[in-house]
Amino acid sequence: NAGVTQTPKFRILKIGQSMTLQCTQDMNHNYMYWYRQDPGMGLKLIYYSVGAGITDKGEVPNGYNVSRSTTEDFPLRLELAAPSQTSVYFCASRPTSGIAYNEQFFGPGTRLTVL
Amino acid sequence: RKEVEQDPGPFNVPEGATVAFNCTYSNSASQSFFWYRQDCRKEPKLLMSVYSSGNEDGRFTAQLNRASQYISLLIRDSKLSDSATYLCVVNMVRGSTLGRLYFGRGTQLTVWP
Numbered sequence: 191n192a193g194v195t196q197t198p199k200f201r202i203l204k205i206g207q208s209m210t211l212q213c214t215q216d217m218n219h220n221y222m223y224w225y226r227q228d229p230g231m232g233l234k235l236i237y238y239s240v241g242a243g244i245t246d247k248g249e250v251p252n253g254y255n256v257s258r259s260t261t262e263d264f265p266l267r268l269e270l271a272a273p274s275q276t277s278v279y280f281c282a283s284r285p286t287s288g289i290a291y292n293e294q295f296f297g298p299g300t301r302l303t304v305l
Numbered sequence: 306r307k308e309v310e311q312d313p314g315p316f317n318v319p320e321g322a323t324v325a326f327n328c329t330y331s332n333s334a335s336q337s338f339f340w341y342r343q344d345c346r347k348e349p350k351l352l353m354s355v356y357s358s359g360n361e362d363g364r365f366t367a368q369l370n371r372a373s374q375y376i377s378l379l380i381r382d383s384k385l386s387d388s389a390t391y392l393c394v395v396n397m398v399r400g401s402t403l404g405r406l407y408f409g410r411g412t413q414l415t416v417w418p
Contacts, residue, residue: 223406232411294406298347299347
């Protein structure tokens with residue numbers, strides 16, 4: 191299993207541009223999450239999904255959108271990039287049963303800079 | 306008040322030292338507790354879950370005090386490879402919201418030779 195994969199690894203955007211951060215997991219997890227981590231800070235939840243077709247806002251959803259059309263994919267969309275969105279973005283997934291229940295598995299992150 | 310608070314450090318200790326990290330959480334209805342480890346410029350990875358009775362995994366011991374809403378992580382015989390940021394994580398269920406993880410800012414540990 192590849193686990194959770196994210197693309198791209200790095201990106202520089204200009205103010206006002208848009209982009210989609212991709213996230214895919216091959217563990218058949220129903221729960222998926224998007225976090226952002228600013229320097230020296232903890233992870234903040236942006237959006238999450240409990241299954242295909244179901245998404246909900248986290249703590250810091252403004253400026254972002256998500257969709258979940260399949261179990262595997264959970265893309266995060268930035269419509270009008272702003273410097274405040276400069277951060278490291280982590281996607282994670284979680285099983286809903288089994289020994290690893292409650293453990294979140296993270297992707298390697300996308301480092302985004304908005305100039 | 307933040308949901309999860311921990312001392313950011315940094316903690317700088319020599320190899321072989323014992324070091325302890327503390328964490329407090331605000332919601333008494335919190336259900337599950339974890340320590341994650343995050344290496345520089347990498348993703349967080351689960352180090353260990355924390356159980357009410359306390360639990361040990363090799364050189365690492367985690368303890369939970371529900372009455373005081375306090376979690377601790379003890380590392381004995383520190384190794385250079387233990388250098389990382391340690392994240393205190395709490396799973397909270399609020400209303401109809403399914404459990405979400407709330408992360409502390411992390412405590413940075415550097416072990417020197």
